[in-house]
Amino acid sequence: MQNILRLPDMSLQEQRFNMPESEYKYGFHDPENYVYKAKPGLSYEIVSEISWLKDEPEWMQKIRHRALDYFLKKQLPKWGPFLGDIPFDDIYYYIKPSEKQETDWKDVPEGIRNTFDKLGIPEAEKKYLAGVGAQYESEVVYHSLREEWAEQGVVFLDMDGGLREYPEILKEYFGSVVPYTDNKFAALNTAVWSGGSFVYVPEGVEVAIPLQAYFRINAKNMGQFERTLIIAEKGSRVHYIEGCTAPVYSTDSLHSAVVEIVVKEGARVTYSTVQNWSKNVYNLVTKRSLVLRDGLMEWVDGNLGSGVSMKYPGAILKERGARAEVLSVAMASEGQQQDVGSKVVHMASDTSSTIVSKSISKSGGRSSFRGLVKVIPGLSGVKASVRCDALIMDDESRSDTYPYLDINSPEVEIGHEATVTKIGEEKLFYLMSRGISEIEASKLIVNGFIEPVVKRLPMEFAVEMNRLIDLEIEGSVG
Amino acid sequence: MAKGSNNNILIVDNLHVSVEGYEILKGVNLRIPKGEVHALMGPNGAGKSTLAYALMGHPAYRVTEGSVFFHGENLLNKTIDERAREGLFLAFQYPREISGLKVFHFLKKAYISRFGIDEGTFSSMDFFNEVKEKTKLLKMKEDFINRYLNEGFSGGEKKRMEILQMAMLKPEMAILDEPDSGLDIDAVRIVAEGVNSLRGPDIGVLLVTHYQRILNYIKPDVVHILVDGKVVKSGGPELAEHLETAGYEFAGAEV
Numbered sequence: 001m002q003n004i005l006r007l008p009d010m011s012l013q014e015q016r017f018n019m020p021e022s023e024y025k026y027g028f029h030d031p032e033n034y035v036y037k038a039k040p041g042l043s044y045e046i047v048s049e050i051s052w053l054k055d056e057p058e059w060m061q062k063i064r065h066r067a068l069d070y071f072l073k074k075q076l077p078k079w080g081p082f083l084g085d086i087p088f089d090d091i092y093y094y095i096k097p098s099e100k101q102e103t104d105w106k107d108v109p110e111g112i113r114n115t116f117d118k119l120g121i122p123e124a125e126k127k128y129l130a131g132v133g134a135q136y137e138s139e140v141v142y143h144s145l146r147e148e149w150a151e152q153g154v155v156f157l158d159m160d161g162g163l164r165e166y167p168e169i170l171k172e173y174f175g176s177v178v179p180y181t182d183n184k185f186a187a188l189n190t191a192v193w194s195g196g197s198f199v200y201v202p203e204g205v206e207v208a209i210p211l212q213a214y215f216r217i218n219a220k221n222m223g224q225f226e227r228t229l230i231i232a233e234k235g236s237r238v239h240y241i242e243g244c245t246a247p248v249y250s251t252d253s254l255h256s257a258v259v260e261i262v263v264k265e266g267a268r269v270t271y272s273t274v275q276n277w278s279k280n281v282y283n284l285v286t287k288r289s290l291v292l293r294d295g296l297m298e299w300v301d302g303n304l305g306s307g308v309s310m311k312y313p314g315a316i317l318k319e320r321g322a323r324a325e326v327l328s329v330a331m332a333s334e335g336q337q338q339d340v341g342s343k344v345v346h347m348a349s350d351t352s353s354t355i356v357s358k359s360i361s362k363s364g365g366r367s368s369f370r371g372l373v374k375v376i377p378g379l380s381g382v383k384a385s386v387r388c389d390a391l392i393m394d395d396e397s398r399s400d401t402y403p404y405l406d407i408n409s410p411e412v413e414i415g416h417e418a419t420v421t422k423i424g425e426e427k428l429f430y431l432m433s434r435g436i437s438e439i440e441a442s443k444l445i446v447n448g449f450i451e452p453v454v455k456r457l458p459m460e461f462a463v464e465m466n467r468l469i470d471l472e473i474e475g476s477v478g
Numbered sequence: 479m480a481k482g483s484n485n486n487i488l489i490v491d492n493l494h495v496s497v498e499g500y501e502i503l504k505g506v507n508l509r510i511p512k513g514e515v516h517a518l519m520g521p522n523g524a525g526k527s528t529l530a531y532a533l534m535g536h537p538a539y540r541v542t543e544g545s546v547f548f549h550g551e552n553l554l555n556k557t558i559d560e561r562a563r564e565g566l567f568l569a570f571q572y573p574r575e576i577s578g579l580k581v582f583h584f585l586k587k588a589y590i591s592r593f594g595i596d597e598g599t600f601s602s603m604d605f606f607n608e609v610k611e612k613t614k615l616l617k618m619k620e621d622f623i624n625r626y627l628n629e630g631f632s633g634g635e636k637k638r639m640e641i642l643q644m645a646m647l648k649p650e651m652a653i654l655d656e657p658d659s660g661l662d663i664d665a666v667r668i669v670a671e672g673v674n675s676l677r678g679p680d681i682g683v684l685l686v687t688h689y690q691r692i693l694n695y696i697k698p699d700v701v702h703i704l705v706d707g708k709v710v711k712s713g714g715p716e717l718a719e720h721l722e723t724a725g726y727e728f729a730g731a732e733v
Contacts, residue, residue: 414712425537430574433534434588434643446589448578448626 027248067190162198196226313344332365341370361397504707522702567649670695
């Protein structure tokens with residue numbers, strides 16, 4: 001990646017705190033009634049404490065400590081959004097909200113259960129999900145997997161459960177796709193990780209309906225560090241969806257996840273995200289997939305919330321015929337910076353990748369796209385295409401594109417296209433001349449703009465994305 | 479000259495319109511009764527499209543003087559969408575492409591807005607059948623409604639799309655801005671048939687055109703000639719035929 005000039009973003013942060021709460025539907029919080037809340041701040045003691053509380057094997061505790069060493073000595077990135085204001089010393093790195101994980105919503109403590117009810121999770125579970133993991137602060141408080149899939153050998157647990165029940169698999173794959181040395185925040189996650197999902201799909205099993213994980217931050221100054229590992233064996237198929245929200249506070253929270261995915265021969269994994277953190281959350285995540293022969297990895301990534309997001313879901317196409325598709329939508333509104341994109345490395349011949357990014361900037365928001373495509377030497381039959389489209393809604397907003405193509409093989413078919421459009425008086429005039437109000441017309445244009453990505457989401461999530469976009473537009477136009 | 483003048487749906491009086499500080503319309507007078515089709519002809523740059531855009535309320539077209547009454551009410555203090563909801567329609571010469579917005583969804587939104595229908599009680603099925611019927615009339619392919627609005631449409635498809643919208647939104651006053659421009663003769667005929675099927679006692683039509691050709695298919699009741707921002711001559715259909723042979727110069731010469 002290139003070094004991008006750092007920008008003074010104090011004003012952005014100030015704006016963020018002045019957001020009217022009414023625009024964000026999930027800004028409520030519950031009283032804290034926790035089983036355990038570690039002291040704020042990061043230290044070797046906290047890391048040991050987390051590991052001890054979880055009764056982890058020694059090797060995991062060692063990795064945590066090595067990762068903490070790395071985190072402490074590594075500088076903040078010199079490119080991208082300004083991160084110098086993250087209050088690392090005030091963050092709570094571990095909160096255990098309830099006694100144990102439940103498999104029946106009835107047994108989840110009432111306050112927490114009510115929150116997930118408001119978020120519509122139990123209802124969605126009944127209607128169209130194969131399994132659900134619900135994380136609240138640092139721990140997964142509820143987990144389920146339909147019998148049908150459990151019988152076929154599908155494993156869907158929180159990561160802590162995965163470590164307890166499948167230590168050999170964890171030992172083999174944990175940190176194999178995203179090592180803690182990848183970046184400062186991957187190191188932080190490795191040091192203090194808690195919760196997240198462990199998914200294992202046996203050979204040939206197709207999980208026909210999605211699994212969903214939902215992440216909820218509740219406490220002030222919370223740091224949430226879930227860790228996810230998905231392994232799709234030969235010829236298997238799975239769709240994993242994550243959603244997230246947090247209360248609105250006047251101080252910052254930090255969300256820093258690591259997601260590792262292994263797509264084996266001929267397998268297909270779809271990972272969809274509807275990210276809707278409140279605007280006081282820093283969202284700094286590392287997501288990567290290792291794709292083996294003829295495997296297909298699809299990232300469908302919707303970023304609407306958070307104050308600062310840095311997220312570049314990627315794929316390493318390791319064997320012949322491996323494919324990756326990365327489709328993303330980002331909306332940066334007042335006080336927000338969406339720094340998103342993708343990173344794909346072609347390491348074998350006949351591999352292909354498609355990156356499609358759609359960003360919307362409005363009310364002074366800033367969106368940046370970074371796309372890295374790397375092709376190692378000596379390959380043939382590689383295809384890569386990068387397309388990024390930006391829609392700018394007004395003169396105060398900004399959009400930047402930083403494509404980076406590192407092609408070392410001659411026989412590569414590569415396409416790159418970038419467009420920037422303003423919402424445009426002419427399009428609004430056209431729609432309004434049919435009787436459609438300005439707000440409705442703006443919604444139609446924006447939702448049309450992101451349609452190529454949103455249509456890849458399951459219907460319920462597409463509807464949710466459109467609804468969230470509509471709410472953002474209603475909050476600013478007129 | 480216009481007949482049935484007590485039934486005027488649109489009255490334009492001494493209309494002056496400027497674009498980026500330049501005065502384009504310099505005192506236009508027009509009266510269009512319900513049930514009539516008026517053709518507005520004129521050379522390039524006379525201000526024909528400016529009149530169409532100004533009547534619809536485009537913000538770049540500033541009215542500096544004069545008045546417009548639409549079914550007895552002042553039109554000029556209304557927003558674009560209000561004008562449309564009250565029954566004014568503009569078929570664009572260059573319809574905009576809206577990527578990702580499906581034709582059917584758009585038509586539904588427009589229809590609901592135009593007639594103030596509650597989306598919850600709206601029957602998509604009845605609406606779908608009506609759209610389908612109208613697409614047949616305009617000889618449009620059925621998959622048309624699943625395409626993105628005007629994106630990748632041929633010139634003829636775009637023009638037919640405009641007429642389809644007119645058919646669905648049932649305006650009281652329709653301004654058609656060069657509905658035949660860029661079309662071959664078969665496409666002109668289809669568009670004209672569409673317009674003719676929508677003619678009737680309840681609608682006034684202002685047909686803006688540079689060429690006389692489309693008037694062979696859509697017979698106007700009255701023809702106006704616009705030169706340099708003013709209506710210089712009005713008359714019956716024979717005026718258009720005369721123009722065809724004599725050109726606009728004869729009209730200009732009479733100014």
